[in-house]
Amino acid sequence: MKNIKKRTIGGIIIIGLIIIIICLLPPIYKESQPYTQFMAAVDKNEVASIDITLSSNTFTYTLKNGSQYRTENPKYNDFKKDMLEKGIEVDEKKEMSNYMSFITIGMMGLFMIIMLHTISGREKTTIQSSSKSLYLSSVKFSDVAGHTELKKDLMQIIDFLKNPKIYKKAGAKLPKGILLYGPPGTGKTLLAKAIAGEASVNFRAVSGSDFDEKFVGVGAGRIRELFKWARKNSPCILFIDEIDALGGKRGGNISADRQTINALLSEMDGFTAGNGVLVVAATNRLQDLDPALTRPGRFDNRFAVPLPSTSKERREIIDIYTKDKRFDDSVDLDAFAKEMVGASPAVIEAVINEAAILSAADGSCVITKAMLDEAYFKQLMEGHSKKDAERQQDEIKLTAYHEAGHALLGFLFGDEITKISIVPSTSGAGGVTMFNQKKVGLYSKQELEQQVMTLYAGRLAEEVLVGPDNVTTGASNDIERASELLYDMVVSYGMGKEDSLISYSVIQAGKSVITDQILAYSERLRYDAEMIINSNKDKLKMIAEKLIENETIDGDELRKIFE
Ligand code: ADP
Ligand code: ZN
Numbered sequence: 001m002k003n004i005k006k007r008t009i010g011g012i013i014i015i016g017l018i019i020i021i022i023c024l025l026p027p028i029y030k031e032s033q034p035y036t037q038f039m040a041a042v043d044k045n046e047v048a049s050i051d052i053t054l055s056s057n058t059f060t061y062t063l064k065n066g067s068q069y070r071t072e073n074p075k076y077n078d079f080k081k082d083m084l085e086k087g088i089e090v091d092e093k094k095e096m097s098n099y100m101s102f103i104t105i106g107m108m109g110l111f112m113i114i115m116l117h118t119i120s121g122r123e124k125t126t127i128q129s130s131s132k133s134l135y136l137s138s139v140k141f142s143d144v145a146g147h148t149e150l151k152k153d154l155m156q157i158i159d160f161l162k163n164p165k166i167y168k169k170a171g172a173k174l175p176k177g178i179l180l181y182g183p184p185g186t187g188k189t190l191l192a193k194a195i196a197g198e199a200s201v202n203f204r205a206v207s208g209s210d211f212d213e214k215f216v217g218v219g220a221g222r223i224r225e226l227f228k229w230a231r232k233n234s235p236c237i238l239f240i241d242e243i244d245a246l247g248g249k250r251g252g253n254i255s256a257d258r259q260t261i262n263a264l265l266s267e268m269d270g271f272t273a274g275n276g277v278l279v280v281a282a283t284n285r286l287q288d289l290d291p292a293l294t295r296p297g298r299f300d301n302r303f304a305v306p307l308p309s310t311s312k313e314r315r316e317i318i319d320i321y322t323k324d325k326r327f328d329d330s331v332d333l334d335a336f337a338k339e340m341v342g343a344s345p346a347v348i349e350a351v352i353n354e355a356a357i358l359s360a361a362d363g364s365c366v367i368t369k370a371m372l373d374e375a376y377f378k379q380l381m382e383g384h385s386k387k388d389a390e391r392q393q394d395e396i397k398l399t400a401y402h403e404a405g406h407a408l409l410g411f412l413f414g415d416e417i418t419k420i421s422i423v424p425s426t427s428g429a430g431g432v433t434m435f436n437q438k439k440v441g442l443y444s445k446q447e448l449e450q451q452v453m454t455l456y457a458g459r460l461a462e463e464v465l466v467g468p469d470n471v472t473t474g475a476s477n478d479i480e481r482a483s484e485l486l487y488d489m490v491v492s493y494g495m496g497k498e499d500s501l502i503s504y505s506v507i508q509a510g511k512s513v514i515t516d517q518i519l520a521y522s523e524r525l526r527y528d529a530e531m532i533i534n535s536n537k538d539k540l541k542m543i544a545e546k547l548i549e550n551e552t553i554d555g556d557e558l559r560k561i562f563e
Helices: 002-030 035-043 081-085 098-130 147-160 164-169 188-199 218-232 254-272 309-324 331-341 345-361 371-378 393-412 445-466 473-491 512-534 537-550 555-562
Strands: 046-055 056-064 067-073 091-092 179-182 204-209 236-241 276-281 301-304 417-420 432-436 553-554
Touching: 035 046, 035 056, 035 067, 056 147, 067 512, 147 164, 147 188, 147 301, 147 417, 179 188, 188 204, 188 218, 188 236, 188 276, 218 236, 218 254, 218 276, 276 417, 276 473, 309 331, 331 417, 345 371, 393 432, 393 445, 393 473, 393 512, 393 537, 417 537, 417 555, 445 473, 445 537, 473 512, 512 537, 537 553, 537 555, 553 555
Parallel strands: 046 091, 179 276, 179 301, 204 236, 236 276
Antiparallel strands: 046 056, 056 067, 417 432, 417 553
C-alpha cells in the first residue's frame, strides 16, 4: 500500500513538471536557422535585434517582421560591435537569462527527482528480490483455528513487541526466540504470520535448509547478513522454518553446521539488547533438533502445535474454510469433522478446496457429500484413488474381509468408526478403517488389550476367508503396531506376567524374559480375538460384502448392519 502511494505521488510530480516544461519550452525553442541564412538576413537589413548569451552556443534574433529564429553563436570577439554597426539592437548577457536559468533549474530539479525515483525504485527491487517474503502480515489470530491456549501465550509476546519500552523499563526478561513444533500443516507458519500481523511488524520467512551449506562459514555468513537486514527492518519477525536442518544430526558438514548455529545463537542474543528482531522457528521433528538450540537460554519459549484432536476442533477449521462455499443437504459438516480423524488443518483445507473444484467442474458450484468423500480419499490416499485400476477380484475380497475384521472388533469394543474403505491407494495401503480417537490421556489395560485385538482382527478375518496358509502381507503394519503396544504393556506399564509391577527396562531384564512374556500375551489376545470373530462370522460377512459392493461405508451404515 505504502509503496503504491509513494509511487503515485512521484508520478504526479513528474507529470506535472513535464507539463510545466512543455509550456515553457516554446519561447526558447525557436525555429533554428543556419548561420548563413542569418547573415543573409543581416545583409538584407531584415534583422531588428539580437538576444545573446556569451557562453551559449546559440542566440536568438528577431526580424523586423516580428518572427524569431535561433542560430549558431559565432563567438568571435567583435560580433556585438559588427552587429551594432549594422544598426541591429544587441541584448547581450554574460550569463544565462533569468528565464533560462529558471528553466535550467527546473530541468535539473526534474532530473534529480527522476534519479531519486529510479534509485529508490531500484532499492525496493533489491530488497524484494533478496527477500520475496518480507511483508506486513495481514494474518490475524482469528484466521488460525484452534490452538486456544497457545494463542493466549503468544498474546503476551505480541504485547511485548508492541510495547518493548515498558517491558524493558520493568526489567522483564525478553524472549530470545520462540520454537513452534508439531506435525506438518498444523499452522506453525500461519501462527508466526499471525504474531507479526497482530503486532503490526514486518515478517520475513526463511528456511533452515537455506543455511545448510557444505562450506564452513557460508551458512554463518548468511545468518549474519539476514540479521543485519532484519535489524534494518525492525521491528520484525524472522521466521525460520525447518530449523532442524541447522545442525549436526543430519550428517552434513558438522563444523559448517556448528558455525551456522553459533552465528544464529549469538545474533539472537542481540535481541535482548533491543534490536527488535524476534526469531520464530518451526520444526516437525523436535527430536532432530541440535541440542545447542534447545539448551536453556536459547529457544526458551517452546510451544507444541498439535493436530486437532477432537472433531470439535476440526469443525472449527472446517468452518473457516467453508465460509464462502455452498453445500447441499447431503452434507453434514459435523459428521465430516468426525470422519477427518488425524487430518491436519492443511489437509482439511485442501480437501474442502478439492471438493469446491469438483463442484465447479460439475457446473453446480454446490458441494455434495460424494464430492467431499472423493476429495477426502484423494488426499488420504495421497493421489488419485485408483478406481479404474485392474484389481483381482479375490484381492478385493480379501481386503474387504481384512478391513471388516478391524471394523467388527472395533465396533464391538465400542470404538467410534467413521469410515471403512477398500479403495486402493497409491501409497500402498490396501484399505483403511478409520476410528475416531476415543480420548487422549490414560488408557486402561482392557482398552489396550482391545486395541491389540482390533489390530489382530484384520489378519484373523483374512484367515476366516482363505485359511491360515493364504493370508497376505496386508497385516504387517497392524502386527508392528500391536507388537509395540504389547512391548510397552509388558516392559513399562506393569501389565505383563501376573501383572508384575516392574519396569523391565529399569532392571535391564534379559531380552528372552521380555520376549517370552510378550509372546504369551500375544497368543492369549489372538485367541480371544479369534473367539469373538468366530461367534460373529455373519456380521463379518455382511460388512465385507457391503464393502465389496460400495467400496466405502461410513459409521451409520456400519451401525445399520448391527441393528
Ligand atoms: P506448518 O507451518 O505447521 O507446516 P502451515 O502454517 O504452513 O503449516 O499451514 C499450511 C496451511 O494450512 C495454512 O496456510 C493454512 O491455510 C492451513 N492451516 C494450517 N493450520 C491452520 C489452522 N490452525 N487454522 C486455519 N488454517 C490452518
Ligand atoms: Zn489392517
